[in-house]
Amino acid sequence: MELSTLTYMVVGATFALYIGIAIWARAGTTGEFYVAGKGVHPVANGMATAADWMSAASFISMAGLIAFKGYDASVYLMGWTGGYVLLAMLLAPYLRKFGKFTVPEFIGDRYYSQAARIVAVICLIVASITYVIGQMKGIGVAFSRFLETSYEVGLYSGMGIVFIYAVLGGMKGITYTQIAQYVVLIFAYTVPAIFISLQITGNPLPQFGLGGSVEGGTHLLATLDKVLVDLGFAEYTAMKGTSLNMALLTLSLMIGTAGLPHVIVRFFTVPKVADARKSAGWALVFIAILYTTAPAVGAMSFFNLINTVQPDMQNRAETSLQYEDRPEWFSNWEKTGLLTHDDKNGDGRIQYRASKEENELTVDRDIMVMANPEIASLPNWVVALVVAGGLAAALSTAAGLLMAISSAVSHDLVKGVFNPGISEKGELLTARVAMAGAIAVAGWFGLHPPGFAAQVVALAFGLAASSIFPALMMGIFYKRMNNAGAIAGMLTGLSATLIYIFWFKGWFFIPGTEMAANNASNWFMGIQPESFGAIGALINFAVAFAVSKVTAPPPEHIQHLVEDIRVPKGAGAATGH
Amino acid sequence: MQPTGSAAEYWKANLRLLTICLIVWFVVSYGFGIILVEPLNAIMIGGYPLGFWFAQQGSIYTFVALIFFYVWKMGKLDRQFGVHED
Numbered sequence: 001m002e003l004s005t006l007t008y009m010v011v012g013a014t015f016a017l018y019i020g021i022a023i024w025a026r027a028g029t030t031g032e033f034y035v036a037g038k039g040v041h042p043v044a045n046g047m048a049t050a051a052d053w054m055s056a057a058s059f060i061s062m063a064g065l066i067a068f069k070g071y072d073a074s075v076y077l078m079g080w081t082g083g084y085v086l087l088a089m090l091l092a093p094y095l096r097k098f099g100k101f102t103v104p105e106f107i108g109d110r111y112y113s114q115a116a117r118i119v120a121v122i123c124l125i126v127a128s129i130t131y132v133i134g135q136m137k138g139i140g141v142a143f144s145r146f147l148e149t150s151y152e153v154g155l156y157s158g159m160g161i162v163f164i165y166a167v168l169g170g171m172k173g174i175t176y177t178q179i180a181q182y183v184v185l186i187f188a189y190t191v192p193a194i195f196i197s198l199q200i201t202g203n204p205l206p207q208f209g210l211g212g213s214v215e216g217g218t219h220l221l222a223t224l225d226k227v228l229v230d231l232g233f234a235e236y237t238a239m240k241g242t243s244l245n246m247a248l249l250t251l252s253l254m255i256g257t258a259g260l261p262h263v264i265v266r267f268f269t270v271p272k273v274a275d276a277r278k279s280a281g282w283a284l285v286f287i288a289i290l291y292t293t294a295p296a297v298g299a300m301s302f303f304n305l306i307n308t309v310q311p312d313m314q315n316r317a318e319t320s321l322q323y324e325d326r327p328e329w330f331s332n333w334e335k336t337g338l339l340t341h342d343d344k345n346g347d348g349r350i351q352y353r354a355s356k357e358e359n360e361l362t363v364d365r366d367i368m369v370m371a372n373p374e375i376a377s378l379p380n381w382v383v384a385l386v387v388a389g390g391l392a393a394a395l396s397t398a399a400g401l402l403m404a405i406s407s408a409v410s411h412d413l414v415k416g417v418f419n420p421g422i423s424e425k426g427e428l429l430t431a432r433v434a435m436a437g438a439i440a441v442a443g444w445f446g447l448h449p450p451g452f453a454a455q456v457v458a459l460a461f462g463l464a465a466s467s468i469f470p471a472l473m474m475g476i477f478y479k480r481m482n483n484a485g486a487i488a489g490m491l492t493g494l495s496a497t498l499i500y501i502f503w504f505k506g507w508f509f510i511p512g513t514e515m516a517a518n519n520a521s522n523w524f525m526g527i528q529p530e531s532f533g534a535i536g537a538l539i540n541f542a543v544a545f546a547v548s549k550v551t552a553p554p555p556e557h558i559q560h561l562v563e564d565i566r567v568p569k570g571a572g573a574a575t576g577h
Numbered sequence: 578m579q580p581t582g583s584a585a586e587y588w589k590a591n592l593r594l595l596t597i598c599l600i601v602w603f604v605v606s607y608g609f610g611i612i613l614v615e616p617l618n619a620i621m622i623g624g625y626p627l628g629f630w631f632a633q634q635g636s637i638y639t640f641v642a643l644i645f646f647y648v649w650k651m652g653k654l655d656r657q658f659g660v661h662e663d
Contacts, residue, residue, distance in 0.1 A: 272662045
């Protein structure tokens with residue numbers, strides 16, 4: 001069957017499933033809308049969290065990043081999983097015990113301050129919007145490339161689907177759809193990985209295949225190391241950056257992960273405190289299935305790519321692939337402009353080399369996962385499945401982020417600040433309007449993507465790491481922390497991180513406004529802007545601690561509140577007061 | 578007001594457990610995966626250099642095990658101090 005017909009069928013079937021679930025899981029109360037009525041089983045919540053967390057970036061981009069960066073990409077693997085250890089031990093159970101609906105609500109109550117709540121709302125909205133733009137773009141691109149529609153039509157279809165299940169079902173609809181989306185995306189990710197691992201190493205488990213041997217008996221990783229050095233690159237398994245930047249980036253990603261509100265709020269939906277801990281464990285199990293497969297997908301697709309253009313794996317121009325003999329997938333991707341060949345030496349062959357003068361092949365690393373099944377000549381239904389998986393990853397994350405944005409607007413701003421007397425029905429309606437509005441804003445950004453969409457991911461993590469995470473952690477672990485300390489900490493952590501990022505990447509990412517060139521000799525102590533979130537968090541902790549020492553301690557009822565959230569006993573159903 | 582004896586004890590026990598877990602968390606990722614990666618890479622397990630394995634596989638497995646270990650230990654502490662739910 002024609003690939004596009006098959007893709008329409010698979011994607012259509014998954015979309016019908018999501019809408020079916022949405023109709024079944026309508027929300028009738030604000031409790032159901034914000035936190036799915038707190039009745040989600042910890043394993044189910046773990047699965048929904050995994051889908052919520054794993055975005056188009058995890059699904060589509062990460063393996064390609066690993067392929068071209070080798071060992072250095074380990075920071076993403078460790079950073080985006082290690083954050084769950086922090087979540088499970090430092091935040092999730094206590095925030096669940098607190099038993100409210102949103103992250104800013106905790107910050108506002110714990111620091112007895114509307115100002116703190118509003119600062120948290122702003123951080124949340126900026127971090128979530130920057131993150132959701134990438135998802136919207138991913139949806140538009142997946143549609144336009146594989147379903148042969150225009151980018152706009154793809155984007156509107158994606159927005160329409162999210163609109164139906166998020167506005168109708170709120171957190172309840174989103175949770176159950178995310179479970180279905182997890183199943184689709186993990187199936188779509190692992191099936192091609194198993195096939196390819198079998199083809200290259202004879203081992204069906206990609207996690208073992210990566211440590212296995214290729215034809216001829218040498219190990220896959222050793223083969224990659226050798227061929228890359230031959231072609232003039234650094235070894236695949238060697239460190240290219242510095243230990244300091246790797247450690248700081250890993251730390252920024254870990255505490256950023258633990259501080260992202262759309263992830264934290266998922267732990268508000270389980271019935272008990274013990275379930276919140278358990279659920280973080282299950283979430284990581286479901287995430288680890290993809291994250292331990294990704295390094296194999298990266299290395300194997302890279303091996304396949306090199307093996308295609310340089311079948312003898314040697315640095316010999318005369319044995320590289322004749323351009324005329326290039327496989328079909330190669331010419332398909334050439335049409336998209338994401339894979340290009342420039343015959344610099346005019347020999348009619350394709351040379352992939354490290355040196356700019358000799359290299360003739362440019363590959364956009366985002367195509368590695370999408371092209372992978374075709375490179376390995378797997379059947380068309382596998383390709384169709386990968387498209388549906390990529391869409392599931394983008395949709396589930398977009399919905400989770402939109403949920404965090406709309407509840408911050410309706411619950412924290414409208415009910416919390418402007419109109420505290422609003423009725424349950426009125427708030428539910430406001431929440432739905434806010435959700436629709438958030439989808440429209442995200443869609444507008446998807447249609448007019450700012451040029452800096454790729455860079456803002458560092459911003460989202462930097463914000464979450466330097467503002468939200470320290471405020472939450474000190475709120476639980478340091479009883480003496482007061483409103484002045486927390487607000488001062490959040491503001492200094494946040495501004496230090498923002499200024500550092502803008503200093504090297506331009507104010508608000510506007511090209512030409514950089515204060516210094518973005519390279520190692522200008523960086524403070526050699527720290528790259530992406531890694532600065534960890535430093536921002538340290539500044540936040542230090543300032544908050546110092547300020548709280550010289551200002552009045554929090555009132556007694558707040559100290560009781562902290563003592564109360566530290567013990568699981570007495571965690572009832574959530575209330576939005 | 579000071580917390581009652583058992584709540585304070587419970588919190589102390591929790592912090593002790595937390596510290597142990599976070600030391601393991603740090604050692605497998607920052608220790609084995611980044612700082613000590615080069616010496617560890619001299620050791621091979623199957624086709625994996627050991628440091629590389631920790632960075633791309635082992636640390637993730639350890640994180641999962643660590644959370645479930647924490648869940649199990651906390652469940653015991655909750656019951657021991659009588660602060661468990663229902």
